[in-house]
Amino acid sequence: MISMPTLKINDQEVTVEQGTTVLKAAAETGVEIPTFCYHPGLSAPANCRMCLVEIDGGRGPQLMPACYTQAGEGMDVKTDSPTTKDAQKSVLEFILLNHPVDCPICDQAGECTLQDHYFDYSAQPSRLRHTKVHKPKVKVLGPNIVLDAERCILCTRCVRFCDEVTETHELRVTQRGDHSEITTFPGLDLDNKYSLCTADICPVGALTSRGFRFKARVWNNKRTKSVCDQCARNCSTFVDTLRNDVKRVSPRTNEEVNSWWACDEGRTAFKKYQEGRYLKGVISHEGTTNELAPSDSYHRLGSQLSQTVEAHGGEAVGILIHPSWSNEDIFVAAQFAMEAGFSLYVGGRATDGYEDNILIRGDKNANRYGMNLILEAMGVKHGGVDSLAAAIEAGTIRTLLILDGEHALPESVITSIGQVEKVIALAAWQTPILDAAHVIAPTRLVYERGGTFVNFEGHIQRFHKTQMHDVNILSPWHALSTIARAGGWDMQYDRISDVFAGMAEMVPRFAGLAYQELPDDGVTTVQAASTGAV
Ligand code: SF4
Ligand code: SF4
Ligand code: SF4
Ligand code: FES
Structure with a gap:
């Protein structure tokens, strides 16, 4: 042979x-x-x-x-x-014999393989003189997917996806000949954790996303390369926006990270950030709240921190960081904490323990690996939320700076936080734990900023800004740098590439990397002896 x-x-x-x-x-x-x-x-x-x-x-x-x-x-x-x-x-x-060709009302128009192939390889008029076979036009298959059976070309990609990738076996082809159609097995819905991938791989407008359906014509969308921040896998994604609204998140092929897939939960997470967005600073005093301009709120946070340090020393300030923040955000937070002598604590999203052997990781935080690399390389001491609660109970913490409100904290820790003299926060959207905050400064959502994450396997990827925003609202790293300056500390970061360069000098695993030169698919950082990563 x-x-x-x-x-x-x-x-x-x-x-x-x-x-x-x-x-x-x-x-x-x-x-x-x-x-x-x-x-x-x-x-x-x-x-x-x-x-x-x-x-x-x-x-x-x-x-x-x-x-x-x-x-x-x-x-x-x-x-x-x-x-x-x-x-x-x-x-x-x-x-095309029985195909409805209802492209003007079809969600797939503009990204349809059948349309493309027709124009590239056929472009001949139909010779059918009889009535076409009709099938159900709107058949809900599951919470996220609807079928237009007339448009189905029976390629069986969706059936094979459920048989071979998720192994959940919900779909099959039923009937014979031109009456054949896709359906779910009796008693089953198309309700697996990756069901939206069936709409991605359907080459026509037969399977469409119920969330995206009729929301936008695809040629009007702006498409940006991004990275999902909803678990430690960091799937490469495309984010589609229309008039500055996120309309759809879909997988971007990356053999090193997620192949062709992404899970439904990660793809629909953008919806939770659409309400309760902070567009101004908020100051609460004795039951009344007032708004502050973003820049004033950064100054307010800076002076609160410097007052506490002057009165009680740096260790009287606790800073709760988030392992889903980008490397740049965490690096600046850690540098600030080191310079000012603050005590650093790590919070984060709840880890529900669910993971599978496709993509989903049990750790729902995007950048724990990157965070650990940075903290280890910088030699920053840090504790968990239990240590934070203990420090509060011991009366050590006079001011607590909460970075991001999406921390899953035990009730006892939330109660402890309520006892801190001054709670201040930098956050993009409202969450219950921020009810305890006396001053909140706004920051950008992940869709409104750029940065890098390192996934659980040590693969670093860059995500890009997909939405415009109020220019006065700063990215977390930039807001922290501004807050530090307002408090009298010397922190001069105004460009993310400078933050990355500073980090690459200090963190051996990032040595030789440059922010602007990171490839679209990212790179795997060289394995070091100890990652300390989860
Ligand atoms: S599946 Fe393609 S060819 Fe068929 S109606 Fe939709 S856009 Fe047109
Ligand atoms: S992927 Fe689309 S066209 Fe192919 S069998 Fe499934 S529904 Fe039909
Ligand atoms: S597997 Fe994780 S990173 Fe990938 S889409 Fe789902 S939540 Fe996002
Ligand atoms: S038979 Fe080859 S692509 Fe379908």
Whole structure:
């Protein structure tokens, strides 16, 4: 057997690994073969026939599916011959025979593989003179997914996803011939933790997201590369916004991190930040609250911190940091704490313990690994929320600075926080633990700022600003730097690339990295002897 077969794709020779399909061999020569049912993350049933190409393997030219046929020594593949083109047209005509072509009201329009292939490989009018077969137009399959059965081309990608990736087996094809349609097994909903991925991989507008449906035409959206901050996996994502509102979060292919997938919870998390947003500073006194301009609130926090340090020393200030904040935010917070002698405590989101062997991690904090790298490299002593409660009970903490309100704290710790003389906070949106705060300064949501996270495997990725914001509301690292200056400390960060450069000098695992040069897919930081990471 020849281990590296050489074949010809449109007269161009290419040598590939044994077992490579003709589809991939063609891609290596820059030739694209159209597909529907093929997906790189799933098995290949070769059922749609869209990828038929003329292949002469020594017994004369035959039409064979490129997604399934393995490249062989001496094969002669023609992807642009009249026979191949005729096959592509015929397959498209067959698929479109009963297709409703209701593109103007179809959510998939603008990102539809059938639309694209029709214009690229067919563009012929329908010859059907009979009534098309009608099927259910709105069939709710689960909490997040709705099916338009008329648009389904029966590629079975969704069925294979539930069989092979989530292994939850909710979907099947029922009936025969042109009455075939996708449905759930009796008594089952399409309700797995990755159900929205079925809408992503559906090549047409048959499966759509109930949350995104009819919310926007995709060509009007602005798409930005981002990273999910809802667990320690850090899935690479696209965030789609329309008129500055987040409309959809979808997975961005990254083989090192999340392959092609992302979970429903991470993708829909943006909704929880849409209410209770702080756009001003808030000052509460004896039951009354007043608003402050953001810049005034930063100054108020700075002077509160300096007053406490003057009166009681740096250790009288406790600072509660969040392991979902970016490396830059945590680095500036840690540097501030070191310079001023504050006591540092780590809070964070609740860890519900659920994780699977697909993507979801039990740690619901995005950047615990990065945080631990930074604190370890800087030699910053820190404790957990129990140590914070103990310090409050001992009367050590006179002022507590809470960074981000999304901390899951035990009731006893919340009660302890209520006893602190001055509670001040830097947060983007309202949460119950901020009820105890006397002064709150606003900061940007994760969608309104850039930064980097390190995932549980040590992979660092950069996320980008996806939404505009009030320019007076600063990112956490910038707000902290401003607060420090207002309190009389020397902290001069005004550009995130400078923060990253300072961090790269101090944290060995970031050495040699530059903020502006981090690739879209991120890089795996070199494994050090001790990460201290969870
Ligand atoms: S699935 Fe594609 S071709 Fe069919 S109606 Fe929707 S946009 Fe049009
Ligand atoms: S619903 Fe979509 S993914 Fe599922 S079989 Fe039909 S076309 Fe394919
Ligand atoms: S697995 Fe984690 S990082 Fe990925 S989308 Fe879900 S919550 Fe976000
Ligand atoms: S993509 Fe090859 S048969 Fe469907």
